[in-house]
Amino acid sequence: MSISGALNNALTGLTASSRLAEVVSSNISNALTDGYARRVIELSSKELGGVSVDGIDRMIDRGLIADRRLADAQYSGQSLTADMLSRLESGLGAADDPSNIGSRIAAVEAALIRASGDPSSELRLTQVADAFGAMIATFDQNNDDIQNLREEADRTIDRQIATLNDRLVQIAALNADVLRLSASGTDISGLLDARQRLIDTVAELVPIRVTESDNQTVRLMTTSGLTLLDGRPASFSFKMTPTITADMSLSSGALSGVLWDGQPLDNDDGIGRLDGGSIGAAFAMRDEILVNVQASLDTLAVDMVARFQDPANDPTLTAGDPGLVTVQGNSLNPLDVAGLAGRLTLNPLFDPSVGGGFARIRDGLNGPVLAPNSDATQINRWIVAFSELREDLPLSGKQSLSARAADFTSRLGATRLSAETDASFSQARLSTLTQAELAQGVDTDQELQTLLKVEQSYGANAKVIETVDFLIRRLLEI
Incomplete structure (x- = not known):
């Protein structure tokens, strides 16, 4: 993989992590909001490397509603x-x-x-x-x-x-x-x-x-x-x-x-x-x-x-x-x-x-x-x-x-x-039906676990960018 490819992958990873953090924070802040549907980000890998944010899904059960x-x-x-x-x-x-x-x-x-x-x-x-x-x-x-x-x-x-x-x-x-x-x-x-x-x-x-x-x-x-x-x-x-x-x-x-x-x-x-x-x-x-x-x-x-x-x-x-x-x-x-x-x-x-x-x-x-x-x-x-x-x-x-x-x-x-x-x-x-519907709402414990993973992902992608930066500076010093 080229240095530019590694940098691009890391940047898309940072972007995805930022969007994930935004969605998780929205879920947590609206945990008690009536009518709020839990959001989940849809991610997919790009053909030339990196990650793509495909959209945000609302997690609802239409039949139950x-x-x-x-x-x-x-x-x-x-x-x-x-x-x-x-x-x-x-x-x-x-x-x-x-x-x-x-x-x-x-x-x-x-x-x-x-x-x-x-x-x-x-x-x-x-x-x-x-x-x-x-x-x-x-x-x-x-x-x-x-x-x-x-x-x-x-x-x-x-x-x-x-x-x-x-x-x-x-x-x-x-x-x-x-x-x-x-x-x-x-x-x-x-x-x-x-x-x-x-x-x-x-x-x-x-x-x-x-x-x-x-x-x-x-x-x-x-x-x-x-x-x-x-x-x-x-x-x-x-x-x-x-x-x-x-x-x-x-x-x-x-x-x-x-x-x-x-x-x-x-x-x-x-x-x-x-x-x-x-x-x-x-x-x-x-x-x-x-x-x-x-x-x-x-x-x-x-x-x-x-x-x-x-x-x-x-x-x-x-x-x-x-x-x-x-x-x-x-x-x-x-x-x-x-x-x-x-x-x-x-x-x-x-x-x-x-x-x-x-x-x-x-x-x-x-x-x-x-x-x-x-x-x-x-x-x-x-x-x-x-x-x-x-x-x-x-x-x-x-x-x-x-x-x-x-x-x-x-x-x-x-x-x-x-x-x-x-x-x-x-x-x-x-x-009974309302409780079943609410059970599909925001679980703050689960959201906090996701937030920890986002933090790890963000740190890992930032480390990749730091490493790429070090490699580029070493090349420029030669």
Whole structure:
């Protein structure tokens, strides 16, 4: 080997060692950085001697990342569902909560039983009125709690659709940067890390598949085949509804679905092939789960109103007369029950503040107001009405009022428990996949060992240059 060849080999070795040291230091400094992929330099020998730096590889397992992203989408959706149901149950009251609707109904029955023991007692009749008022207020509050959560779900959809659009635009911009810089031979590892982090945020919103081309640009689509990014990003839109009432639905046109490049994704569920992540979960909460809870609450309200306007339970009433509890002053209309729980009022005949009197609990709503007396016949009819098995809406089943209230509360608790169980399972799966992915990240001990080898290599190449320098100087001295 000639002296010039030896010098060239040593210089390329120094260059490679410098690049190795740079990569190792980058790995160590980013050991705790989320989304950072460990870098490895690719080296090869030159035909005429020396070493060539062919490029820098990011050490990732694409299959593992794809599985982790799908798990991320599943957990994001299920955790959103579990969280909202947990807050709903806290607001409406669990089975053992003295403020839940079942407890309020039981309090009315208990007040009537006390009043039947002394029908002449104005205090006990007042306690019945107070119990009815607390029950109606709880119905109204429960109705508001459900609709507030539907509004929150609607806002969540709006916010997440905006995030999805922003991330797709940013990924498209990074695709363009990757294409441009890779053609010039520039290291694009940092861009690829940034793009991976953006794709991860998209994966929380919708379940996706990522396809990488030979030029290192990516194409995104949902697992159900909807294209999100293929050269240009798709554009999604959604119209938020500030105030939602129980009668508002997607099918009626009162609530918005997602538009894809200006066209509805799906007229039935509003989301179509975007389903599966947190956006899909928010739609399910707004249009299905909370609507079903509202329907169960309204069914309970129908049952309660029907019992107290039934002439069989108050002979002073005629068919069509409002009972003790009215629908904003009117009798029950079985064809208009959406949001009924939020439209209940005490009958004015029963309310002293508007000229009525508590004695009508004892004497009947439309009967003559009698002097205080000990006749508990009518009060006992109200008490019997609580235990009567009724079915005032088709397919609602025959139940007593207390049993229907208990069923409402237990169903909500079971739905919440099921959602939390699903979320716990998906969280465990996501955690396992995340740990497996992190295990392929930077190992600082391994990097330090590599750094020692780089130090030895650099010193050896420097020694070669020193020796060549000595030989050249000796030749010049001759």
